[in-house]
Each structure stands twice: as C-alpha cells, then as structure tokens.
Amino acid sequence: MSTLQPPVLAIDDLRVEYPLADGSVFTAVERASLVIHTGEIHALVGESGAGKTTIGNAVMGLLEKPGRIASGTIHIGGKPLDPNKGSAEGVVLGRDVGAVFQDPMTSLNPLFTVESQLTETMRAHLKLDRAAARARALQLLKDVGIPEPQRRLKAYPHQLSGGQRQRVVIASALSCDPKLVVADEPTTALDVSVQAQILRLLRDLADQRGIGILLVTHNMGVVAQIADRVTIMHRGMVVETGPTAEVLRHPRAPYAKALIGAVPRIDARLERFPVIGEEGKGRAAEARAVLRSKAERTGAIADGGPILSVENLQVEYTTRGVLPGSKGHRFRAVDGVSFSVNSGEVFGLVGESGCGKTTIANVVSGLLKPTAGRVTYRGHTIAGEGMVRCVGPLRQAIQMIFQDPYSSLNSRMRIGTILAEPILFYRLASSKAEAAADVARMIEAVGLEADAAQRFPHAFSGGQRQRLSIARALGARPKLIVCDEPTSSLDVSVQAQILNLLKDLRDATGLTLLLISHDLAVVRQMCDRVAVMRNGKLVEEASAETLFSTPQHPYTRELLSLVPTLDRIRGEAQAA
Amino acid sequence: MKTLTASPGLITRIGAPISVMVAGVVALVMVACALLASRIAPYDPTDLASFDLINAELPPAFSADGDPRFLLGTDNQGRDLLSAMLYGARVSIAIGGGAVLVAATIGVFLGLLAGYYGGKVDAVIMRVADVILSFPTILLALLVSGIARAVLPGAATAEWAPVILICAIAIHEWVQYARTVRAATMVETAKEYVRAGKVIGLPSRRIMLRHILPNVMSPVLVISTINLAAAVLTEATLSFLGVGMPPTYPSLGTLIRIGNEFVFSGIWWIALFPALALVILVVAVNLVGDWLRDRFNPKLRVKR
Numbered sequence: 001m002s003t004l005q006p007p008v009l010a011i012d013d014l015r016v017e018y019p020l021a022d023g024s025v026f027t028a029v030e031r032a033s034l035v036i037h038t039g040e041i042h043a044l045v046g047e048s049g050a051g052k053t054t055i056g057n058a059v060m061g062l063l064e065k066p067g068r069i070a071s072g073t074i075h076i077g078g079k080p081l082d083p084n085k086g087s088a089e090g091v092v093l094g095r096d097v098g099a100v101f102q103d104p105m106t107s108l109n110p111l112f113t114v115e116s117q118l119t120e121t122m123r124a125h126l127k128l129d130r131a132a133a134r135a136r137a138l139q140l141l142k143d144v145g146i147p148e149p150q151r152r153l154k155a156y157p158h159q160l161s162g163g164q165r166q167r168v169v170i171a172s173a174l175s176c177d178p179k180l181v182v183a184d185e186p187t188t189a190l191d192v193s194v195q196a197q198i199l200r201l202l203r204d205l206a207d208q209r210g211i212g213i214l215l216v217t218h219n220m221g222v223v224a225q226i227a228d229r230v231t232i233m234h235r236g237m238v239v240e241t242g243p244t245a246e247v248l249r250h251p252r253a254p255y256a257k258a259l260i261g262a263v264p265r266i267d268a269r270l271e272r273f274p275v276i277g278e279e280g281k282g283r284a285a286e287a288r289a290v291l292r293s294k295a296e297r298t299g300a301i302a303d304g305g306p307i308l309s310v311e312n313l314q315v316e317y318t319t320r321g322v323l324p325g326s327k328g329h330r331f332r333a334v335d336g337v338s339f340s341v342n343s344g345e346v347f348g349l350v351g352e353s354g355c356g357k358t359t360i361a362n363v364v365s366g367l368l369k370p371t372a373g374r375v376t377y378r379g380h381t382i383a384g385e386g387m388v389r390c391v392g393p394l395r396q397a398i399q400m401i402f403q404d405p406y407s408s409l410n411s412r413m414r415i416g417t418i419l420a421e422p423i424l425f426y427r428l429a430s431s432k433a434e435a436a437a438d439v440a441r442m443i444e445a446v447g448l449e450a451d452a453a454q455r456f457p458h459a460f461s462g463g464q465r466q467r468l469s470i471a472r473a474l475g476a477r478p479k480l481i482v483c484d485e486p487t488s489s490l491d492v493s494v495q496a497q498i499l500n501l502l503k504d505l506r507d508a509t510g511l512t513l514l515l516i517s518h519d520l521a522v523v524r525q526m527c528d529r530v531a532v533m534r535n536g537k538l539v540e541e542a543s544a545e546t547l548f549s550t551p552q553h554p555y556t557r558e559l560l561s562l563v564p565t566l567d568r569i570r571g572e573a574q575a576a
Numbered sequence: 577m578k579t580l581t582a583s584p585g586l587i588t589r590i591g592a593p594i595s596v597m598v599a600g601v602v603a604l605v606m607v608a609c610a611l612l613a614s615r616i617a618p619y620d621p622t623d624l625a626s627f628d629l630i631n632a633e634l635p636p637a638f639s640a641d642g643d644p645r646f647l648l649g650t651d652n653q654g655r656d657l658l659s660a661m662l663y664g665a666r667v668s669i670a671i672g673g674g675a676v677l678v679a680a681t682i683g684v685f686l687g688l689l690a691g692y693y694g695g696k697v698d699a700v701i702m703r704v705a706d707v708i709l710s711f712p713t714i715l716l717a718l719l720v721s722g723i724a725r726a727v728l729p730g731a732a733t734a735e736w737a738p739v740i741l742i743c744a745i746a747i748h749e750w751v752q753y754a755r756t757v758r759a760a761t762m763v764e765t766a767k768e769y770v771r772a773g774k775v776i777g778l779p780s781r782r783i784m785l786r787h788i789l790p791n792v793m794s795p796v797l798v799i800s801t802i803n804l805a806a807a808v809l810t811e812a813t814l815s816f817l818g819v820g821m822p823p824t825y826p827s828l829g830t831l832i833r834i835g836n837e838f839v840f841s842g843i844w845w846i847a848l849f850p851a852l853a854l855v856i857l858v859v860a861v862n863l864v865g866d867w868l869r870d871r872f873n874p875k876l877r878v879k880r
Contacts, residue, residue, distance in 0.1 A: 365775045395777040408768035412790040422776045469772070476776060 006078030008180045008212030009036040009059065014072035016054050016063065028054045028067065029236045036180070036212040036229075041202065043215045043227035043244070047259070047491035048462075051236040056182045056216045060093055077179055095125035098173030098211075102185040104165035108157040114141070115153040118172050125176045140171040144201060163194035170201065174211075181205070184216045191352040191518070196562040199226050218491065220263045221521075221564030224248055232256045248566055262496040264521035266548065266565050272503065273496035273525070287444035288508035291474070306378075307512050308364065308398075308480055309340035313373035313384070315359050333359045335536040336373070343479070346506065346513040348527030348544070350520060350559075356536040357516045361484045364514065365400045377480070396426050399473035403485040405465035409457040415468055416453030419443070422476040442471040445508075446501060463494035467501065474505070480512045487522065499526060520563050524548050532556050592867055599863035606857050610665035617659035618647075622825060627654040633838070636845050649845045651834055660831055661850050665857070667827040671738055672808035675745035676800050679807075682746065683753020684796055688784045690754065691761025702758070705751040713810055717744035721819045734822045741820055745810050749803055756799060760792035798872050801865035805858045812854055828854045 016029040029051040036042045044052040057063050059074055061081070069083035076091045091097065101107040108117060118140060119133035128136065134153070141149035144167040157165055166186065173181050183202065187195040203226045205211050215227060223230050223244060230248070231241040232255070239253040251257045262273060315334040334356040341347040349357045362368040363383050364375055374384030381387050382394050399422075402408040409418055419439040420432075429435035440450040446467040457465060466486065473481050483502065487495040499522065505511060517523050523530055524544060531541040532555065540553040551557045592600070609616065619626050631654035634643045642649065648657040686705075690698040708716070724740040725733050733740075764770060765788065773783045808828075814820035815829025816836070823830055828850045835847025 366777075367771060367774055395775070398775075400772065400775045402768040402772060404768055408772055410769040410787050410791070413787075421773075421778070425776060425778060472772065472776075 005038070006075065007035045007037050008040075008077060009034075009042075009214060010073075010075040010078075011035075011055065011059070012073045012075075014055065014058065014074065015070045016051070016058055016067060017070040018067045027070075027236055029058070032072070032231075032233070032236075032238050034229075034231050034238075034241060036214060038179070038212055039206050039210040040228045041206050041213045041215055041226055043217060043223040043230045044233065045217055045220065045223055045230060045259075046233035047218060047493060049235070050233040052216045052233050053184055054236075055233075056184050056214060059180075059214065060097055060099055060182055062093075092125060094121045095176040096178050096180070098176075098178040098181040100166075100169050100173050100181060100183040100186045103189050104162055104169050105157075105189070107169050108165060110157050112156070113153065114155050114157070114160075114168050117168070118153075118175055121172060122175050136175070137171075140174060141168070143174070144168075144171045145197070146171075161194075162190055163197060166190060166194075166198055167201070170198070170205075174205070174209075177209075178211065180212045180214065182214045182216070185218070186215070187222060188217070188219070192520075192559060192562045192564075193352065195222075195564070199564065202226060219564065220248070220260060220492070220566055224566045225564040232259065234259075259493060260566070262493045263566060264496070264499075264519070264525045266521040266524050266560070266563055269525060269544070273500050284444055284447045284504075285508075287441045288505065290441055291445055291509045305343055306340045307343035308514070309338075309376050310360065310364070311338050311374050311376070311384075313337045313360065313363065313375065314371045315356070315363060315368065316371040332536055334363075334370075337533070337536070337538045338373075339531050339538065339541055341480070341512060341514055343512050344506075344510055345528040346515055346526050348523040348530040349514065349516045349533060350518065350523050350530060351533035352518060352559075354535075355533040357533050358484055361400070361482050361514070361516050365398055365482050366395055396422075396476050397479045398482065399476050399478035399480075400482045400484065401466075401469055401473050401486045404489055405462045405469055406489075408469050409465055409472075411457050413456075414453065415443075415455055415457065415460075418457075419453065419468070419472050419475050422472065426476055428475075428477060438475070439471075442474050443468070445474065445505070446471045447497075461494075462490055463497060466490060466494075466498050470498075470501065470505070474509075478511070480514060482514045482516070484516045485518070486515070488517070488519065495522070502526070520559065521565070532559070596863055596867040599860040602856065603860035603864060606665065606853070606860070607669060609662060610669050613659075613662040613666045617656075617662045618645075619656040619659040621655045621660040621663050627656070629654050633843050633846075635843075636849075648849050651831070651846050652838060652843075657831075657846060657849055660826060661828065661853055664826050664828045664831050664850060665853060667738070667821055667825065668808050668811055668829065668854070669857075671741050671745070671811045671821075671827065672804050674738070674742040675749060675807040675811070676804050678742055678746040679749035679803065680753050680796060680800055683750035684757050684789070684792075686750070687754040687757025688761050688788065688792075691758040692765055692780065692784050692788065694762070698758070701754065705754055708748060709751050711748070713745075713748045713806075714813060716748050717741075717810060717814055718817070718819060720744040720747055721814065725819070734824065737821050737825075741811055741814060744814065745807050749807065752799055752803065753796060756795050757792050760795060761788055764788045764791050794872050798865065798868045801861060801868055805861040805865065808854070808861075809858055 011032060011034050014029055014032040015027065018026045018028055020026055032055055034042060044055060046052045054063070054067070058069055059076070063069070074081040076097060079091055081091070093099070115134060115137055118137040119130070122128050122133045122136055137153060138149050141152055146152050146164055146167050152160070152164070160168065186202070187198050190198060199222060202213060202215070206213055217223060227244045229242065230244045232239050232247065232253070234255045240247055240251060240256040247256065248260060251260050264273065313334055314332065314336055317331045317333055318329070337356070337360065349360060351357050359368065363370050366383065370384045372384070374381050374386065376382065377394055377397060380394055416436065416439055419442055420435045423429050423435045423438050429438050436453070439453055443450050443452050448464060448467055452460070452468070457468070460468065486502070487498050490498060502513060503526070506513060515523065515526055527544045529541070530544050530547045532539050532547070532553065534555050540547065540551065540556050542552070547556065548560070551560055614620070621627070631643070631646070631650050632652055634646055634650045636642050636649040637644050637647045646656045646658070648661070651657055651660060686701050690701040721740050721744045724736070728736060770783060770787060773787055811820060811827060812829030812832065815827050816833045818833060821827040821830045823834060826834070831850035832847050832854070835850065839847050
C-alpha cells in the first residue's frame with residue numbers, strides 16, 4: 001500500500017548545522033535518511049549527543065536558532081519541508097504532525113484544564129465550535145484510555161498522575177488526526193508499569209489508526225518491544241538502519257554491536273559488561289592494589305558477617321498547612337522495613353518511584369532521621385532509637401554516590417580540593433602533600449588521569465563526573481557505599497563502564513554496596529541479594545538468582561513482566 | 577592601531593550595550609575622582625585656613641563675574657565648590673560603600689542560616705526581616721540616627737556621623753540580601769554536592785561557607801551595585817534633612833542642603849552642581865546594576 005500513497009515521512013540525506021560563535025560550524029546531523037510509512041513505528045536510537053532529537057526537531061520545524069537545515073530534504077506526507085520556514089506547504093504542526101515530549105510535567109500548562117488544552121488546538125486548526133471540540137476531546141480521552149474521561153476534562157494537570165498526563169499529551173497530539181507523530185523519549189520520565197501502558201497505546205495507535213510514529217529514544221528495550229524499524233545513530237551519523245528484529249539480532253556496524261551489547265540483560269548474569277573502549281587499565285589496577293593494602297591494614301576487609309541492618313524502619317513526612325495551627329497531612333514514606341546487608345555483598349533495593357527506596361538511602365547515610373525503628377552498623381546504632389553519641393567515625397564508614405553527576409560536584413571547586421576534603425577532614429593523611437597523593441590514587445583507581453585534580457568539574461563528561469563522585473566516596477575509606485541510582489542519568493555505554501568500575505572496586509577492596517535502582521536489569525547484573533519495595537513496604541527479599549528466576553510475590557512477577565527487554569526479539573531469533 | 581583592533585573584541589566579549597559601557601566609564605571616573613580627591617582638588621575644603629569669607633558666593637568661572645580661581649564658584653563660606661564636591665563625593669561613596677558592605681555581610685550571613693536550617697531559624701530571621709521591611713527606609717534611618725544622637729555626647733556626633741549613617745542605612749538594606757541569599761541557599765542545599773558534604777560528615781559551618789557561599793554570590797554582587805546607588809541617595813537625603821554629615825565635613829547631600837538655602841537669592845550653583853553630580857553618579861551606577869541583573873538572571877537572558 002505504501003507504493004500507492006507517499007510515505008508519511010521521508011528524510012533524505014539530511015544535514016543539520018549549528019554555526020558557532022567562533023565562526024566554525026558544528027554538524028549535528030549528517031547524511032541522515034529514513035522513511036516512515038503509514039502505521040509504522042520507526043525508532044531513532046542513540047546516546048546523548050547522537051543527533052536523534054535534532055532530527056525530531058527538524059521534522060517539527062522546532063530547530064533552535066541558529067541551527068539550520070544545511071542540505072537534504074524532509075517530505076511530510078509527500079510535501080517538501082521548506083528549510084527556511086521550517087514547515088512544509090500545507091503542513092501545520094499540531095494538525096498534521098503531532099508531538100509528544102519527554103516530560104509530561106512540563107509539556108502541559110499547569111494553569112489550564114485538560115479540556116482547554118485539548119480543545120485549543122482543535123478549535124484553531126479544525127475550526128470546531130465549543131461543543132463539537134468538547135465532544136471530540138472526550139472521545140480522545142476515551143481513546144487513550146483515561147478512566148472517567150468526563151470528570152478528567154475538568155481536571156488540571158497537577159490532579160493527574162504522570163501516566164495520565166502523558167496520555168493527555170498523546171491525546172492532544174492526536175486531536176487533529178495527524179498522519180505523523182513525533183514522540184521524543186515519551187516514556188523516559190515514567191515508571192515501568194506506566195511505561196508499558198503508554199507503549200501499548202502507541203502501538204495500538206499505529207496499528208488501528210495507521211499513524212506513522214517517529215520514536216526518539218535511548219532505551220533498547222522500548223525499541224525491541226514496539227518498533228517496526230530502527231535507526232541507530234552515533235555522533236550525528238546513521239550507523240545502521242533496518243527492521244527491528246534484524247538490527248537487534250544481527251547488528252553489523254561495530255558501534256551498533258557495542259551499543260546493543262552494553263544493554264544490561266535481565267535474563268542472565270554476566271561477569272562484566274561488554275564496553276565500548278575501556279581506559280586506564282594498568283594504572284587503575286595498581287592504584288586499587290594500594291587501596292586494598294590500606295584497607296587490610298585497618299582490618300576492614302569483608303568477612304561476610306552482617307555489616308548493616310535496618311530494623312522495622314519507619315519514616316513519616318508531615319506536610320504542614322499554609323496557616324499556623326492548621327493540621328498537616330502525614331505521609332508514611334517507609335513503613336516497617338527490615339533487612340540486613342552482609343559485608344562484601346552487593347545488596348539491591350528496587351521499586352518504582354515513590355516506593356521509599358531513596359528515603360532509606362538517606363536514613364542509612366545519615367541525611368534523614370527516621371520516625372521509628374533503627375539502623376545499626378556492625379552493632380552500633382547509627383540512626384533511630386538508641387543512637388550512639390559519637391557517630392563521626394561511623395559516618396566515615398558509610399559513604400554515598402548520587403544520581404545526578406552534574407549537581408553532585410561543587411562547580412566552584414577544583415576536583416583536587418573536592419576529593420581531598422574527606423581525606424583531610426578525617427585526618428587520613430598527615431599532610432596536604434600526602435592527601436594530594438591519595439587524591440591522585442583515587443582518581444587513577446576510578447580510571448581517570450591524575451591531572452584531573454587540577455581541573456574544575458565542568459571539564460568532565462557525565463560519566464567522568466560519576467567516576468569522580470565515586471573517587472570522593474572512596475576518599476573517606478568507607479566500608480559501605482550507598483549508591484542511589486548511580487547510573488540512571490547516564491548513557492547505556494557509560495552505564496556499563498560505571499557498573500564495571502563498581503564491580504572492580506568491590507572485588508579489589510572488599511567494599512559492600514547498597515545499590516538503589518529502579519532498573520531491574522541493572523540490579524540483576526550487579527546484586528547478590530535483592531529486596532523489592534512497594535508503597536514503603538518490603539514485598540520480597542531473595543538472592544538475585546532466585547528472585548529473577550522464581551519470583552514469589554505477585555508484584556515482583558508483574559514488575560518483571562513489564563520491563564521492556566531485548567528478549568522479545570531474542571526470543572524470535574531462537575524460534576527462527 | 578593595535579589597541580583599536582583589540583578594543584572591539586573586548587567590548588563584544590563583555591556584550592554590554594553602548595549606554596551601559598558609557599555609564600560604566602562615567603561611574604568609574606567619578607569614583608576615581610572622589611577617591612583621589614585629596615590629590616586632584618585645587619583646595620582642601622576641610623582646612624579652615626584655606627578659605628576666606630571674602631570669596632563667599634562667587635559664581636562659576638565661566639559666568640560674567642566669575643573668578644578664574646574657582647571653576648564652579650564658591651559656597652557661602654568661600655569654599656571652592658569643585659573641591660567641596662570632590663571631597664563630598666568621596667564621603668558619599670565611602671558611606672554608601674560602607675553601608676553596602678555592612679548590609680551584605682549581615683544579610684548574606686542571616687540568609688545562609690535561614691536557607692540552610694529552615695524551620696524556626698528561618699521563621700525568626702525572615703519575620704524580623706518582614707518587620708524591618710514594613711518601615712520606609714528614610715524613617716528607619718532617621719530613627720537610628722536620632723537614637724544615636726541622643727545616646728552619644730554632642731561633640732562625638734560629628735565625629736561618628738559616618739558610622740551612624742552606615743548603620744542607619746544598612747539596617748534596612750540587609751533584608752534584601754537575606755531574602756535573595758536565603759532563596760539561593762535553599763536551591764543549593766537541595767543539590768547533591770551539599771548532600772555529599774553532609775554524608776562525609778562536614779560540619780554545617782563548613783558546608784555553608786565553603787560550599788554554598790561561593791555558589792550564591794553572583795546575585796549578591798548584582799544587588800550590591802544597585803544598593804550602592806540607593807545607599808548614596810539615602811545618605812544624601814539624610815544629609816539634606818540635616819541629620820547626616822555636618823557642614824564642616826560635607827557630603828554631596830550636605831552641599832545640596834547648604835545650596836538650597838540660597839537658591840532663591842539667585843545663587844543657584846551651590847545646589848545645582850552637587851545635585852547634578854549626585855544624579856549622574858546614581859544613574860550611572862543604576863544602569864550598570866540593571867544590566868548586571870539582567871545578565872545574571874537566566875529568565876531574562878535573551879537567546880542570541
């Protein structure tokens with residue numbers, strides 16, 4: 001049928017350039033070509049900076065100044081896009097091209113009701129009157145599967161959950177019956193269960209309404225689950241394109257192979273992640289050996305006994321009213337959680353957002369006081385009832401790695417100063433020179449060059465910053481490191497490197513890790529034991545092997561079934 | 577030629593419009609003149625021996641019966657007006673700068689405490705700030721200088737006048753710093769580098785001063801330029817009302833007050849020239865301050 005009518009979207013030899021202030025030109029996209037037919041989902045994957053969002057923006061005419069289409073053509077429904085105007089003749093964004101963005105929190109205007117956001121575009125583009133627009137909005141909400149659509153029409157965005165908000169965004173993208181929808185990371189900000197629903201919705205829209213969808217994503221699992229065709233991009237170039245099953249099953253380009261290999265698998269545990277280019281091997285091993293000898297001297301090597309135990313932990317947040325004396329709401333973020341971590345193991349805490357896992361991390365690392373229950377470290381109570389007085393040396397033993405590498409290093413301080421701080425504070429070095437030597441060793445242990453100490457954080461990439469953040473945590477010579485979503489803001493290849501690094505450091509120095517993550521595949525690859533949380537309660541705790549092969553609790557089973565993985569494609573491969 | 581080709585590069589790098597550049601140069605020249613008053617002024621207006629009542633109320637040198645010795649004429653006591661203005665500007669700027677420094681120190685410190693600790697500390701500091709803000713600047717300043725004058729013995733008031741003025745102005749201005757720094761501190765405190773410092777176990781004082789303070793300083797610098805202009809104006813107002821600098825050691829405001837008494841006798845220059853100097857200084861500093869504020873405020877920054 002595609003031979004009879006023009007493709008929904010045809011991009012041919014596209015080149016997008018950004019002129020820079022110094023007169024040179026940065027080429028964001030080069031020689032990109034792709035075709036989307038009716039009812040087809042075409043995934044555009046790649047790591048950050050690959051140029052995939054730039055293509056999406058070029059199609060929608062949303063390229064940010066001074067970016068421009070330098071050469072090549074974009075045809076939407078057979079009509080050419082004018083590179084100067086950023087739109088095609090007779091093609092209107094909102095009417096013929098629908099857009100779904102990443103963050104449903106910000107892509108809806110908080111001051112308007114769902115109804116007015118939906119009807120606005122319809123009345124502008126379709127010239128409908130108020131009643132007709134409302135009827136259509138109601139139908140759209142039904143179509144995207146929002147319960148009680150009549151009532152939701154009058155709701156404001158903040159009254160809806162994240163998944164519902166994204167459905168409203170999709171409904172608004174569909175409001176004028178577009179033939180093409182550009183969805184830029186539509187499920188990245190959502191939990192797995194919500195993600196699964198949204199993906200099913202997108203697939204249904206393509207199948208039933210024949211909408212062509214350009215799906216920009218970094219998540220290979222999402223691609224495997226719903227895309228018909230996939231284009232892999234790397235540094236502005238298309239490295240491989242083809243039917244999803246074929247590309248994911250038999251990637252030909254080396255980069256495509258590496259990228260697909262770096263995706264953590266949920267079905268089997270690997271010793272190490274295959275990575276794209278590893279760095280600083282020899283020196284890192286040397287530096288780690290020194291760390292180990294120091295750890296041995298202080299008698300802190302893993303003995304397998306319990307190192308941390310959390311007993312009946314309870315944390316309540318009280319939200320106070322605006323007026324003094326008004327009664328606040330109480331919210332129990334963590335509700336009677338108990339578990340214990342043995343020294344030398346990697347203990348995983350998984351769950352969807354809002355399940356209380358980060359709250360537990362904050363209590364363990366001393367950032368938050370629990371309402372009830374207690375946390376003990378090697379028999380000393382460090383938080384909660386009966387807390388010991390001098391927590392200083394105990395604090396030193398527990399360090400933390402944070403989620404966002406861009407805010408976890410103080411941008412006004414040199415790396416050397418940041419990393420020396422814990423060393424000097426705990427008097428782990430007798431002089432500044434000795435501290436500097438220690439800092440250099442830490443930097444090498446995490447696989448960077450020692451001269452990094454002279455530079456400021458902005459000189460480093462996200463992955464490098466995360467390495468430095470790990471180096472800072474190592475500086476205090478901890479026994480336990482709490483890792484709160486350590487890789488969730490990193491690209492998949494960088495994630496693989498950081499996870500390898502954590503594994504290596506654990507093997508080299510006998511560290512214990514408490515890993516907090518929403519990503520089941522990461523937990524599968526990293527952890528010895530895993531606890532699953534839901535609504536502040538622990539629902540299941542088991543060894544990683546048991547949990548992933550024979551989950552007991554229905555919630556665990558549901559979570560596992562919802563994770564988009566490469567298995568579906570892999571399954572096809574085995575059947576074929 | 578070389579400097580000519582180099583200068584446009586510098587200008588585009590700063591990226592300021594011409595008006596701001598001119599204002600900046602004017603402000604710098606005026607501050608430099610004021611600071612170098614003792615070097616460049618033709619006479620020393622604080623030295624009683626250097627002026628003579630015979631020369632009183634001479635018009636500017638360029639008018640019909642002007643005296644070439646006194647470029648801008650003389651005041652009612654025979655002081656050279658230009659010298660008095662240069663010294664007066666020095667006093668005005670010193671008091672304005674001192675007030676800004678005191679207000680910024682107090683405000684930044686209290687703002688850090690309020691933003692970092694929150695809760696009761698925050699409530700107490702910010703309620704005090706609210707109360708102070710509910711008084712007009714001038715009223716509060718009059719109150720403070722009135723109290724100071726009542727407490728200090730008569731002879732000491734003149735001597736302590738600059739300190740009294742600095743305190744009188746700073747007591748109102750610190751509030752703005754405290755509010756700004758508090759808001760910025762709350763944002764920074766939620767960031768992970770601060771949490772990292774807490775996990776290491778660093779004491780709060782160290783986290784606030786070494787980690788948060790450098791990250792909240794840029795708005796403080798911006799407010800300071802705008803507040804400098806405001807403080808100079810407040811000082812001039814107080815001196816004009818007669819509760820500021822004494823006539824023996826006049827600031828620009830004092831000179832305007834002296835001149836004000838003679839305006840209707842046709843002796844316009846004593847009030848006009850100091851007033852002009854004050855207006856030009858305040859407008860110049862304000863232009864620079866406004867530009868800095870827009871530049872440091874990402875919400876107002878225009879994409880280029």
